[in-house]
Amino acid sequence: MAVITKEQLKTALDEANRIILTVHVHPDGDAIGSMVAFYEALIHQGKDVTMVVDDTVPSKYNFLEAVSHIKQVADVRDWQADMLLVLDASTFERIGEVGALCKAPIYNIDHHISNSQFADGLYLCSDFAATGEILAYLCDSWSWPITKTMANALYMAIATDCGFFRFSNTTEQTLRMGALCVAHGAEPNIVSEHVEVTTVARIEVMKEALQTIQFFKAGRVAIIALDEALMAKVGDDTDGYVDLIRNVDTVDIAILLKAVDAHTTRVSLRAKVTDVNAIANQFGGGGHVKAAGCTIKANIDGAIEQLLAVIA
Known part of the structure; x- marks a missing residue:
């Protein structure tokens, strides 16, 4: 295991052509928002990306366009990859069967202070409220385009993990990244209407x-x-x-x-x-x-x- 810098992470991403992207089981708003946003970001960088989750994705996240591209384990036919990129998961066990099926080097982007450091390369920001906050920061730092669909997904990721900016993990940086998403087209009212919908x-x-x-x-x-x-x-x-x-x-x-x-x-x-x-x-x-x-x-x-x- 190696804790890596954002520069080392970018080098690893630049060198990987085929990436399998996953998140933890029982995926929440941060996991799904982060995954679909970074999926689009990596596609824009010319990568061949497969999103897979070893669980059911809650239907309330279906308003995000790229959610339709998320596969379940049984739907993946080719597990060969240059990188298994794990978002928002603090232990290997939390990604379910994906870890056993994909033998590629593991890179982990996470914000949990309890991270078990299971990955070959770990980019950890435990002072960030959400993994989506980390990804917004990375895309901004690397001058990667943030589309409206990415912005909505990242805003959802950030907002749901800090109680829509009410919890104690909300920092100046959290608010800045939320504002960055809005500047790139995120619609807070649309996100909240879908996430908070009930039956x-x-x-x-x-x-x-x-x-x-x-x-x-x-x-x-x-x-x-x-x-x-x-x-x-x-x-x-x-x-x-x-x-x-x-x-x-x-x-x-x-x-x-x-x-x-x-x-x-x-x-x-x-x-x-x-x-x-x-x-x-x-x-x-x-x-x-x-x-x-x-x-x-x-x-x-x-x-x-x-x-x-x-x-x-």
């Missing part, structure tokens, strides 16, 4: 989810839990659920639990003060100081017990 069915699930809220440690910790039945209804579109409890006045740590099966629970942690990356690390996960995630080998009740045991 009657989702609202019905949210009503049920609200009944699961529990408070612990004198109200400092709030937990909302989606059991297998609720997960079957909502699918993997759980954006916004943790915000239902994050903004409660007494709450420091907000936790969303998602049942995978009777013995596995996925955990999303958000905090105002506490370092939740340190909590997630104890269960093999990670992320950022104020936003992290992990998977616990237990049912929801067991996951709650284990989490409360490590939260001071």
Whole structure:
């Protein structure tokens, strides 16, 4: 593994002709926005690029034109490449089967402080709010064209990972890159309308989810839990659920639990003060100081017990 500079990254990209581009499983707005924007950027540089995700892409991102070019693992016939470029993933395991199928040198562009440094070349900016922010910065630094479609994708990537510029990871640089996207044609209202769209069915699930809220440690910790039945209804579109409890006045740590099966629970942690990356690390996960995630080998009740045991 080697931590590389943006100049070394550009040299590697210049020398690669065929690139397989991927992001983490359970892709969010930053992952999808970053991937489709950089796909277009690399195409403009004359590269042969294949986008692949080992998961389903949420339909709310379909308004971005290049999303239609994203392949699933079963659709890729040729895994030969000069580079496997991984965006917004902090561990090798997070890219699913793509890592096992593509044997090319791995380059990773990421912003997670918990990055495991799995790549042959890592360009890491842990002080950036989103991978999309890094890519906007790189394209600007390298004088690569930013089209309107790229700008919309990058704006979505940045905005969704900093709570539309409300979270503590929003910096002057974050705002500058958001403004750069708007200057190149991004439409914030269009992005927010698509990303924040909801359905009657989702609202019905949210009503049920609200009944699961529990408070612990004198109200400092709030937990909302989606059991297998609720997960079957909502699918993997759980954006916004943790915000239902994050903004409660007494709450420091907000936790969303998602049942995978009777013995596995996925955990999303958000905090105002506490370092939740340190909590997630104890269960093999990670992320950022104020936003992290992990998977616990237990049912929801067991996951709650284990989490409360490590939260001071």
